[in-house]
Amino acid sequence: MHPVRKKRMITIGVILVLLSAAIGLVMFALSQNINLFYSPTQIAKGEAPQQVTIRAGGMVVDGSVERQSETLDVAFAVTDYQHQLRIEYRGILPDLFREGQGIVAQGKLDQRGVLIASEVLAKHDEEYMPPEVTEALEQSKQASAQP
């Protein structure tokens, strides 16, 4: 083969091998690590899978926060004003966690339909609302407008 062409072939070959390895890695990692968001209504209807890491969120219901006195266990409910979802968590809640605030939790649903959260996210700007929660609230508003 012509040396210039040979060189080009090798270069392209190396690029292709590296790229396909990277794409394979990306596809695998993506298939393992994406977390779908479900609203309390979707979960109440049983649309969310159990024992799979998902995200869920809504407004923290007033007066729903229960703390254990001896451990760091805490439980609370979130709502999209249609249904409520109970969330249990062990650890320290973020500073902006408050009743009436929009939050997103990541975790797994158990058989009781309770979300066992591994992470609770409240955002760092009070005016800011997680887009997922905003949309879930809007959908539930529309759903209640047309019974």
Place this chain on the structure above:
Amino acid sequence: MMFPEIGHFALMLALMFALALAVVPLLGYVRHNAILLASAKPLTYVMTALTGLSFVILAVAFAQDDFSVLYVSQHSNSLLPIWYKLSAVWGGHEGSLLLWVTILVAWASAVAYKSDSLPNSTGPVVLGVLGIVATGFLSFILFTSSPFIRVLPDQPMDGVDLNPLLQDIGLIVHPPMLYMGYVGFSVAFAFAIAALITGNLNASWARWARPWTNVSWAFLTLGIALGSWWAYYELGWGGWWFWDPVENASLMPWLAGTALVHSLAVTEKRGVFKSWTVLLAIFTFSLSLLGTFLVRSGVLTSVHAFAADPTRGVFILALLVIIIGSSLLLYAVRAQAVKSSASFGLSGRESWLLINNILLTVLTLTVLLGTLYPLIFDAFGLGKISVGAPYFNAVFGPIALLLIVFMGIGPVAKWHRTQGKLLWRKAWLSALLSVVLAALVFTFHEFDALMWASFAIALWLVLMCVRDYWDKVRTARQSMWQRARQLPRSYYGMQLAHIGVAVTLIGVIFVSMNSTETIVRMAPGDRVNVGNYEFEFTGTRHVEGPNYSADMAVINVYQADQLVTQMLPQKRLYKARQQMMTEAALHPGFTRDLYVSLGEPLADDAWGVRIYIKSFVRWIWLGAILMTIGGLVAAWDKRYRRKTGA
């Protein structure tokens, strides 16, 4: 006071001058009109002065508590300490955009100041391109997000206060450094576009673009490191990188910029990769713009997202599409004109740097995909998803490690052709030593194959840097000292930056492998053992700050019954916003940090407490500082001072 109106007016005038700068010099280039071309420099200076004036006026409005200005009243408070008042200028959307533009025009002026040594019409065309970008962003500010809007006649008595998270030294310096980097890539971009327009892309082009790119890269590195450092101690959960979309937004231009720094080197030294370098310069700046879009539009869930406003998102998306689209179109039409004439050998340093570029590009794309995947998913109506940190760790880690392996080889390879024997001679000892040393270290620690390999790779990189330096200074004719002084600064810069990467990698390995994290409930008098330390919670007391009140815990730390330090973490309530804030207590050290932060108050005066021992966490930022210095040292190489045409 009329000041805010003057600031607004100055900004409008700046837009007019930016518009003139965007049109006149390019017209001069087309018409071969020397007078029009010569207007580029004065136009740039006036634009910069006007933008700078409006920036200063905004800062004055903050310093004087002028709450009749909406932006000031939303981001400041009369009780706020003065330095936070000044940094609050970029504490919100409008002001941070003004900072963006101010830095852009400052870069443009720096280019104008240095442009005398540029060949004939290149300088004015470069300035013209920067003028186009400035026009876009100045009109964005004026049409959608002016910081000078007044609330009259019912002006508030006091401001809402700056977000407590931003009341911190890290956040005073983080945005300016980050923007210096982000926006600095606009210079490389402008050079690339100018090269496409004039069709004049030779080695001196690359020599011109290199120092600017190096300096921007150095600032961006520092900015990212500051952000990571800030997140570590201020968010109160001790992580140093979260793969948050906005962090990714700054990482992507950094990765592409790193590739650009290297491909520019090849283009300058060997005259190859020309069109690729131009494309990369366009991509790097496009990613900076994309980052700005992601942060400012609130399309992604992120700790940084400001309350979203759809018009702003649409405007900046349009700007993004216009700038990126037209540059790529120009590239498609004109890239033929800048085709490389030289060729390169398969085993030469060119090839190793090509691998560097491929890997960095792949890294950029994987981060881009992970960041935008939720948007794509949503756009196709497949549901709302988030891509978690495990994705990024799984993909980024292996590719980055592979890249670092090649980092050891690239600098010792010869241009054009490297003999296998030479590579083997230079590399075998380092390879052997790194594997053995890493194994030795791991006899003290639970074995983990990935960590062991990562550590060996970090050692390999350091050893190869040392080996290369040793070979370069050890010559027969001169003393080592003389020889060391003769090596160019760009070489020292490269070595520093590469060693910085190894230092950061070592920090990352140890912090993820050797750290201890405990979250416990502690009542006064409780003691808990974490690692080799014993933490005693003696109780909390009330303290008052200038604009907050806080509960401060007093925690004594003992090692072998000796008092090491007293740590005072706080839980603050910022009064104006009624917002809670965790202020972690740190006891930093070269090989470990002690980190304590308060959770929530529980029954019986007890508190939830996080106690972390972070191994080698300082090394992560130490490495970044080395990279920053390396980038700056390389940019100050004597070679760039010479006039072109030599």
